[in-house]
Structures are given as structure tokens and as C-alpha cells.
Amino acid sequence: MKELKIETTLYVYDALSELDKEVQDLMEQAVEARDKAYAPYSKFYVGAALLLDNGEVITGSNQENASYPSGLCAERTAIYYAGAKYPKAQIVRMAVTAASQINKTTAPIPPCGACRQAIAEYEVKQEVPIKIYFMGETGAVAVSNSLANLLPLLFDKAAL
Template sequence: MKEIKIETTLQVFDHLNDTPKDVQDLMAKAIEARDKAYAPYSKFNVGAALLLENNQIITGSNQENASYPSGLCAERTAIYFAGAQHPDQKIVRMAISAGSKIHPTITPIPPCGACRQAISEYENKQNLPIEIYFMGETGKVVKSDSLANLLPLGFDRSVL
């Protein structure tokens, strides 16, 4: 038997104001998108903003449906739109903000598993890491230099 140890390094900022100005601006777009979420069932709004290599910003918010599996997360809404409308542009950075309408959300909320897999696909496709910043409504902001930090041993085209 062989044991494998997997380690991840993330950076944690105490507040959004502690991040670089361009990250603050991108997160502001994610917060705007969060406010446009359609989440009547979970009351959990999420917004995502992507910075493309041409400096264009794409946003997305979660869109729920009474048939729960038919909804779509903010991260996938944004990344699929970017892939469909800007297929030749690489995604440089992603900002995510999540908040509950039921209770304060001060803990950084990372992408769910399905979103991690979707982001991984684009990171592998473009052969360039995507910086990911995520937070709750307020409080700490976590930065990952790559989706690979959030999804070790990822599934990709190399195994197909």
C-alpha cells in the first residue's frame, strides 16, 4: 500500500478591502449578479463574475426551478455563457459571492462540486489556471490560484 498526501494552499483576506482593487471591482460585479439571482426555494443567492483575457466581464447568478435539478448555479451560468459567446477568450479570474436570505452569510462559500467540475473543464481547455476568489455576503475572502487547488485528482479528458 502507498499513501498519497494532498495539500492545498489558499490565501485568506480578512476583508474584501484587503484584496487588490481589480479583485474588489470584479467582486462588486459578482455581488451585483448575486442580487439578480432567482432563488425562491433555497433563498440562497449566488453571483459570479468572470474576467476574460480581453478585460470583458461576464456575470451569472443562480437560477432555480421548482424541478430542482433543472436549476443552474451562478458559476456555471457565467462560465457556460462565456464559453458560448466568447469561445476564444481565456478566463483569467472568477469572483463568487453567496448569501442567504434567511441568515447572515459571513463564511466564504466555495463553488459546489458540479461547478468545480465545470470550471476544471475550462481551466484544462485553456491550459491556464483560473484564479478564484470567493466570499459570503461579508467577511473573509478566500483566493485559490487555480481550480486544481479546490478539486484535486480531477476528472478530465486525459482519462477518456
């Protein structure tokens, strides 16, 4: 037997204002997307904004359905639209923000497991890390320089 130690590094800023203007603008677009979310069941609203290497910004929001598994998260909504509209573009960075009508969200809220897997697919495909910024409605912002920090034991095409 041998031990496998996994370490990850995130950077946490106390507030969005500590980040550069380009990141603040991207997060603002994620907030605008969050405001368009359809979440009548969970009351949990998520917005995502992707900056592509061609300069385009793609946004997405979570879209729920009474048949719960039929809904789609904000991150995947944005990623799949970007892949469909700009198939050759690379995702440079992603901003994600979440707010709840039930609880105040002041801590950074990372993408869910399914979204991490979807982000991983695009990071592997483009062979370039995707920088991910995530936050609640207010407060601290966490930054990961790659999806690999959020999903260290990645399942990808190499396993197939």
C-alpha cells in the same frame, strides 16, 4: 500500498478591502449579479463574475426551478455564457459571492462540486489556471490560484 498525500493552499483575507481594486471591482460585479439571482426555493443567492483575457467581464447568478435539478448555479451560468460568446477567450479570474435570506453568510463559500467540475473543464481547456476569489455576503475572502486547489483529484478528458 503507498500513501498518497494531497495538500492544497488557499489564501484568506479578512475583508475584500485588503485586495487590489481590480479584484474589488470584479467582486462588486459578482454582488450585482447575486442581486439578480432567482432563488425562491433555497433563499440562497449566488453571483459570479469572470474576467476574461480580452478584458470582458461576464456575470451570472443562480437560477432555480421547482424541478430542482433543472436549475443552474451562478458559476456555470457565467462560464457557459462566456464559452458561448467568447469561445477563444481565457478566464483569468473568477469572483463568487453568496448570501442567504435564512442565515448570515460571513465565511467564504466555495463553488459547489458540479461548478468545480465545470471550472475544471475550462481550466484544462485553456491550459492556464483560473484564479478564484470567493466569499459570503460579507467578511473574509478566500483565494485559490487554481481550480486544482479546490478539486485536487481532477476528472478530465485524460481519463476518457
